Amino acid sequence: EDKVVQSPLSLVVHEGDTVTLNCSYEVTNFRSLLWYKQEKKAPTFLFMLTSSGIEKKSGRLSSILDKKELFSILNITATQTGDSAVYLCAVESGGSNYKLTFGKGTLLTVNP
Amino acid sequence: KAGVTQTPRYLIKTRGQQVTLSCSPISGHRSVSWYQQTPGQGLQFLFEYFSETQRNKGNFPGRFSGRQFSNSRSEMNVSTLELGDSALYLCASSFATGWVTDTQYFGPGTRLTVL
Numbered sequence: 347e348d349k350v351v352q353s354p355l356s357l358v359v360h361e362g363d364t365v366t367l368n369c370s371y372e373v374t375n376f377r378s379l380l381w382y383k384q385e386k387k388a389p390t391f392l393f394m395l396t397s398s399g400i401e402k403k404s405g406r407l408s409s410i411l412d413k414k415e416l417f418s419i420l421n422i423t424a425t426q427t428g429d430s431a432v433y434l435c436a437v438e439s440g441g442s443n444y445k446l447t448f449g450k451g452t453l454l455t456v457n458p
Numbered sequence: 459k460a461g462v463t464q465t466p467r468y469l470i471k472t473r474g475q476q477v478t479l480s481c482s483p484i485s486g487h488r489s490v491s492w493y494q495q496t497p498g499q500g501l502q503f504l505f506e507y508f509s510e511t512q513r514n515k516g517n518f519p520g521r522f523s524g525r526q527f528s529n530s531r532s533e534m535n536v537s538t539l540e541l542g543d544s545a546l547y548l549c550a551s552s553f554a555t556g557w558v559t560d561t562q563y564f565g566p567g568t569r570l571t572v573l
Contacts, residue, residue: 380561380562382564387566387567388548388564388565388566388567389501389548389564390564391561391562391563394561434501436501444506444513444514445503445506445514445516446491446493446503446562447503448493448500448501448502448503449500450500451500
């Protein structure tokens with residue numbers, strides 16, 4: 347059974363701190379790993395990673411994938427209160443068993 | 459470009475009833491996936507449709523079914539509702555042709571409450 351595990355489950359930091367969120371996975375026929383941000387509504391897409399060692403960057407957020415060790419990290423630098431959300435990691439598996447398996451998420455709270 | 463839309467946004471039903479939820483994907487997107495989100499289980503994959511065909515199904519009982527129309531709009535049906543079916547049902551669409559995957563964009567969800 348495909349499995350995606352995120353850690354920590356929750357995190358409280360102060361504005362300006364840097365945070366690292368972790369995602370490890372065990373799936374059959376890996377295709378890609380995705381990060382989403384979910385506030386009080388539907389998840390919004392952040393990154394899609396398919397290759398090891400290539401960092402994806404968007405403003406203060408960055409992410410990298412290690413396909414050998416089967417994990418990914420999401421970094422947020424200089425955190426702001428608007429970064430408070432649940433961050434979801436999902437792994438896409440293809441072939442004849444296409445699906446998206448989500449982790450339980452990391453609840454990030456950024457205090458002023 | 460308009461986003462993914464889902465109707466209704468909120469729904470209250472009683473045990474034993476059935477419910478149909480609707481999802482309209484982003485224009486040009488042919489793949490539609492459905493997910494159930496609950497506080498305990500998180501986001502769980504229900505099924506995915508592409509060109510009116512169900513390509514894959516998650517581990518949900520047969521009470522959960524779906525279909526996709528020629529315009530890529532999709533409906534999800536849950537029969538004989540149980541209390542545990544109370545959840546946020548999310549629909550996501552992507553361009554995904556054949557086995558090529560693409561980023562999924564989520565709709566706002568339908569909040570189903572079963573009393």
